[in-house]
Amino acid sequence: xxxxxxxxxxxxxxxxxxxxxxxxxxxxxxxxxxxxxxxxxxxxxxxxxxxxxxxxxxxxxxxxxxxxxxxxxxxxxxxxxxxxxxxxxxxxxxxxxxxxxxxxxxxxxxxxxxxxxxxxxxxxxxxxxxxxxxxxxxxxxxxxxxxxxxxxxxxxxxxxxxxxxxxxxxxxxxxxxxxxxxxxxxxxxxxxxxxxxxxxxxxxxxxxxxxxxxxxxxxxxxxxxxxxxxxxxxxxxxxxxxxxxxxxxxxxxxxxxxxxxxxxxxxxxxxxxxxxxxxxxxxxxxxxxxxxxxxxxxxxxxxxxxxxxxxxxxxxxxxxxxxxxxxxxxxxxxxxxxxxxxxxxxxxxxxxxxxxxxxxxxxxxxxxxxxxxxxxxxxxxxxxxxxxxxxxxxxxxxxxxxxxxxxxxxxxxxxxxxxxxxxxxxxxxxxxxxxxxxxxxxxxxxxxxxxxxxxxxxxxxxxxxxxxxxxxxxxxxxxxxxxxxxxxxxxxxxxxxxxxxxxxxxxxxxxxxxxxxxxxxxxxxxxxxxxxxxxxxxxxxxxxxx
Amino acid sequence: xxxxxxxxxxxxxxxxxxxxxxxxxxxxxxxxxxxxxxxxxxxxxxxxxxxxxxxxxxxxxxxxxxxxxxxxxxxxxxxxxxxxxxxxxxxxxxxxxxxxxxxxxxxxxxxxxxxxxxxxxxxxxxxxxx
Numbered sequence: 001x002x003x004x005x006x007x008x009x010x011x012x013x014x015x016x017x018x019x020x021x022x023x024x025x026x027x028x029x030x031x032x033x034x035x036x037x038x039x040x041x042x043x044x045x046x047x048x049x050x051x052x053x054x055x056x057x058x059x060x061x062x063x064x065x066x067x068x069x070x071x072x073x074x075x076x077x078x079x080x081x082x083x084x085x086x087x088x089x090x091x092x093x094x095x096x097x098x099x100x101x102x103x104x105x106x107x108x109x110x111x112x113x114x115x116x117x118x119x120x121x122x123x124x125x126x127x128x129x130x131x132x133x134x135x136x137x138x139x140x141x142x143x144x145x146x147x148x149x150x151x152x153x154x155x156x157x158x159x160x161x162x163x164x165x166x167x168x169x170x171x172x173x174x175x176x177x178x179x180x181x182x183x184x185x186x187x188x189x190x191x192x193x194x195x196x197x198x199x200x201x202x203x204x205x206x207x208x209x210x211x212x213x214x215x216x217x218x219x220x221x222x223x224x225x226x227x228x229x230x231x232x233x234x235x236x237x238x239x240x241x242x243x244x245x246x247x248x249x250x251x252x253x254x255x256x257x258x259x260x261x262x263x264x265x266x267x268x269x270x271x272x273x274x275x276x277x278x279x280x281x282x283x284x285x286x287x288x289x290x291x292x293x294x295x296x297x298x299x300x301x302x303x304x305x306x307x308x309x310x311x312x313x314x315x316x317x318x319x320x321x322x323x324x325x326x327x328x329x330x331x332x333x334x335x336x337x338x339x340x341x342x343x344x345x346x347x348x349x350x351x352x353x354x355x356x357x358x359x360x361x362x363x364x365x366x367x368x369x370x371x372x373x374x375x376x377x378x379x380x381x382x383x384x385x386x387x388x389x390x391x392x393x394x395x396x397x398x399x400x401x402x403x404x405x406x407x408x409x410x411x412x413x414x415x416x417x418x419x420x421x422x423x424x425x426x427x428x429x430x431x432x433x434x435x436x437x438x439x440x441x442x443x444x445x446x447x448x449x450x451x452x453x454x455x456x457x458x459x460x461x462x463x464x465x466x467x468x469x470x471x472x473x474x475x476x477x478x479x480x481x482x483x484x485x486x487x488x489x490x491x492x493x494x495x496x497x498x499x500x501x502x503x504x505x506x507x508x509x510x511x512x513x514x515x516x517x518x519x520x521x522x523x524x525x526x527x528x529x530x531x532x533x534x535x536x537x538x539x540x541x542x543x544x545x546x
Numbered sequence: 547x548x549x550x551x552x553x554x555x556x557x558x559x560x561x562x563x564x565x566x567x568x569x570x571x572x573x574x575x576x577x578x579x580x581x582x583x584x585x586x587x588x589x590x591x592x593x594x595x596x597x598x599x600x601x602x603x604x605x606x607x608x609x610x611x612x613x614x615x616x617x618x619x620x621x622x623x624x625x626x627x628x629x630x631x632x633x634x635x636x637x638x639x640x641x642x643x644x645x646x647x648x649x650x651x652x653x654x655x656x657x658x659x660x661x662x663x664x665x666x667x668x669x670x671x672x673x674x675x676x
Contacts, residue, residue: 098558098609110587113614114558187560187584228563314563318637318657351657352639353610433566440567444661453658467639470610544562544583546569 010035010043013055020059024378034059035380044339044380048288050281050393051381052339053304058377063335064342065367066308068145070095070119071354072474073481074130077120081135093143093344094131095119096153101188103149103530106478116474118354119145122153123482124525128160137166142173143218148190150177151199152529154207155516163521172213174264177203178220180241180419184428185227187542190530193420195537197248198508204249206513208258216259217245218266218308224428225268226314228436231279232399234268237428239286239400240407240419246295247416256295260302267340269331270312276331277383278392280338283307286397309335310344316351319452319460324348329366336370337383343367353467426545433545482525489523497522498532505536549577549672550600554591555584556619559609561636568604568635568664575665588615592622595630601672602652607636617649624650631671635659 014034025031034056035044042048045055054060069084069092070077081092096119099111105123106115115121122128132142146153154175158168179196182189189196200217207214221238229237242263249259267283269276287305291297311331316324325348332345345363347355355363371377383389404415410427411418422428442448449455497519504510512533519529553569555562562584569579580598582590595603603623605616612634620632631652638646643654653667 102558104558110558110585112557113611114609117610187562188558226563228567351637353637433563436563437567437570440571444571450658454660472614542583544566544581546566546573546579546581 006041006043006046007039009046010055013045017054017056017060019056020061024059024375026375032378035384036382037385042384047292047300047303049284049304051384053284053306053341054380057339057380058336059380062371062377063340064091065364065371066091066093066143066342066344067360067364068093068095068310068344070097071470072116072120073478074120074122074127076116076474078131078133078135081131085135085140089140091141091143092135094145096144096146097121098188100526101146101148103152103190103526105525105527106475106482108527111475113472113475115478117470121474121478122156122526123478124485124523125156125160125163125520126481126485126523128156129163132160132164137161137164138170140172141213142171143176144173145176147176147179147182147186148188148196149526149530150175150179151203151512152516152520152526154203155513155520156526158211159517159520168211170213171211174215174218175203175207176218176220176266178217178241178245178266180244180423181220181223181237183423183540183542184224184237184241185229185432186223189540189542191534191537192540193423195533196540197416197420199512199533200245201248201252202511202513204245204259204262205252205254205511207262208249208254214262215264216262218264219245220266222266222268222310224432225270225312227432228439229432230435231270231272231275232396233403233431233435235279235283235286235396236400236403237431238265238267239283239290240404240415242287243290243295243415244419247414251416256291256297257299257302260291260295260297261299261304264341265305265307267307267309267335268312269309269335269338269340269343271315271327271331273330273334274383274389274392275396276334277338278389278396280307280309280335280340281381281384281389281393282396282400284339285393286400306341308342308344309338309340311335311346313346313350316346316348317450317452318351319457321348321352321465323452324351325362325366328363329370332366333370333374333376336376337381339381349465349467352465354470356466356468358466426543429542430545485523485525493522494524494528497524498528501529501532502536505533549602549668550580550598551577551602551604551668552580552582552591552595552598552600553604553606554582554586554594554619555606556586556588556591556615557607557609557611558585559607559611560584561606561608564608564636565604565606568606571661571664572604572668575661577665577668588618588622591619592626592628595623596626596628600630602668603630603632604668605632605634605636607634607638610637612636612638613642613645616646616651620650633668633671635664 044052407418
């Protein structure tokens with residue numbers, strides 16, 4: 001295998017691949033090759049995968065158009081999920097509200113004004129029952145965008161599925177579960193970093209042993225970029241976090257090849273078109289190189305970086321919001337030319353509110369236009385070989401390697417330790433805040449033009465978009481639902497489950513997943529499970545850097 | 547006299563990019579800026595503002611909870627007999643601006659507000675009495 005030429009390997013895999021169409025041609029009828037380049041160059045589907053992880057790329061299957069949804073109560077979101085499935089969707093992606101993301105119950109005083117607002121409110125297994133009512137969990141995949149309480153959400157999901165007769169081994173899906181970027185960028189943390197990493201370790205080990213179809217971590221650069229980093233920082237911090245989770249799993253006795261194929265990535269698609277494409281190309285090459293050479297992974301699937309892309313929310317403007325359709329289309333195209341496996345396109349109204357139904361549909365239509373009208377999906381890595389894109393790809397890699405070297409230094413040779421110390425020492429936070437400030441300076445000096453914001457202002461007065469309004473009605477409904485659960489459940493069972501959880505949390509050798517599943521079955525709430533663990537783990541207070 | 551500003555994140559919203567950038571803009575403009583970190587309550591903000599003897603409180607709100615939380619911060623200050631003006635920046639639909647002002651918020655800065663606009667508004671909130 002080692003000696004097989006890249007071209008021969010590619011040719012063999014391409015010829016064996018099922019294709020969407022018998023032939024691929026331009027609009028004018030010119031037949032096009034699956035990939036272009038010199039015969040001794042790099043090929044898609046072949047190490048180091050700069051040009052894509054599959055030999056036939058989108059000729060076999062287009063990217064997954066995975067749109068993220070969740071609002072109000074579980075009943076509301078269940079209705080939306082069933083619409084998605086009825087329209088042919090095979091993947092669900094759950095957005096949780098802010099209290100759930102921070103492990104607070106809906107009746108917690110801190111939850112005031114936030115229940116059901118940015119996503120669905122989940123307080124106990126009772127809500128999970130309603131969330132997935134009449135949905136066959138063995139037939140769809142479920143993505144859950146949650147981090148601090150990720151282990152709890154997994155436990156609730158497993159407990160509910162088993163109650164509905166679906167064994168955990170048959171459940172397919174993804175848990176975001178990327179706690180490192182919470183401290184670095186998204187800031188929805190609860191426990192201190194090391195205690196949080198123990199929970200990540202427990203979920204990785206549990207899913208490796210019992211849930212063969214489950215992706216344990218979606219390593220996310222998206223939020224790092226939205227928080228203000230440069231493209232190279234997004235790339236470097238995300239991959240470094242990925243390496244850290246591998247090292248964490250290795251400490252728990254798992255091999256790199258048991259874990260790496262279950263990690264997926266999530267990147268931003270910002271507005272600097274070529275830089276973004278270079279970033280995705282560099283990401284694949286770096287991951288493959290490090291996995292093979294540094295972590296000694298033997299399985300090719302461990303070398304292949306799979307990623308989801310979302311267009312940049314932060315690039316959208318409240319002024320002349322229709323302009324955001326153009327921004328999102330350009331960003332989405334960068335994701336596709338960069339070889340993404342799945343894509344979420346933002347709605348034009350997202351600088352103002354959660355998407356309206358019409359705006360969400362336009363966002364999906366944008367992907368469908370790229371997929372079905374432009375023919376860009378006919379050729380793998382169409383920009384490979386461009387002197388500009390190749391030079392930018394090399395530069396992305398160079399900058400990332402230099403940041404890795406700093407992290408390795410900080411961690412005395414361990415990326416896991418480097419990432420944790422980098423958080424504790426505000427190294428990441430400082431990098432991100434500084435880059436955000438520099439971008440703002442450039443904007444304020446007029447060096448960076450944002451159409452409709454600091455130039456081309458005609459039309460800014462009109463604001464006639466229909467926005468989605470979320471009322472406090474859902475908050476009241478959810479609090480009533482929760483009160484019913486608290487009243488009817490067996491208090492002794494709740495107490496016993498919480499005691500077990502506290503005892504096991506105190507012993508770092510124990511995997512907490514069984515205790516959490518037990519607690520989920522006893523209708524212990526998310527807030528109670530978090531509070532019980534916080535009693536042992538403590539809570540993290542960030543020292544803010546300005 | 548140096549203008550003192552407390553910038554704060556109230557509630558569960560962790561988006562802290564804007565608040566950090568604005569804090570530095572205010573510092574660049576010669577103001578003293580206090581930032582108390584994430585997950586504050588209306589009460590903790592009011593107490594800190596009074597203790598730190600600031601001239602203005604700036605809230606950064608991007609999660610949609612501004613209509614619930616911003617008035618509570620104004621109220622918490624007034625309950626403590628403080629007249630420190632409260633300004634809000636972040637994602638606030640234009641229809642909400644009038645309601646926030648009716649609830650006692652002195653100024654609202656939407657996305658894309660320029661440095662001059664923010665610094666100018668805060669300066670004029672502080673100086674009219676002098």
